Amino acid sequence: MANLKWKTPRSKTRSRRAANWKLNPVTTVDCPQCKQAKRPHFVCQFCGFYDGRQVVQVKDPHAGHDHG
Numbered sequence: 001m002a003n004l005k006w007k008t009p010r011s012k013t014r015s016r017r018a019a020n021w022k023l024n025p026v027t028t029v030d031c032p033q034c035k036q037a038k039r040p041h042f043v044c045q046f047c048g049f050y051d052g053r054q055v056v057q058v059k060d061p062h063a064g065h066d067h068g
């Protein structure tokens with residue numbers, strides 16, 4: 001019995017379920033604190049605010065270098 005050269009037609013390769021499950025669009029909302037786009041119901045990664053209060057300490061952008 002001859003082997004199939006392709007199990008999936010090349011035209012269908014990109015539309016297979018496994019090839020697309022990661023490509024869901026990320027929903028974002030504007031952070032009320034810093035106005036950056038952030039995930040809804042997630043702590044803002046830019047200012048660390050959630051529900052109007054600081055819940056995580058955001059790393060100082062100047063930390064790590066020597067400014068004296």
Ligand SMILES: [Zn+2]
Nearest residue numbers: 031034044047
């Ligand atoms: Zn923010």
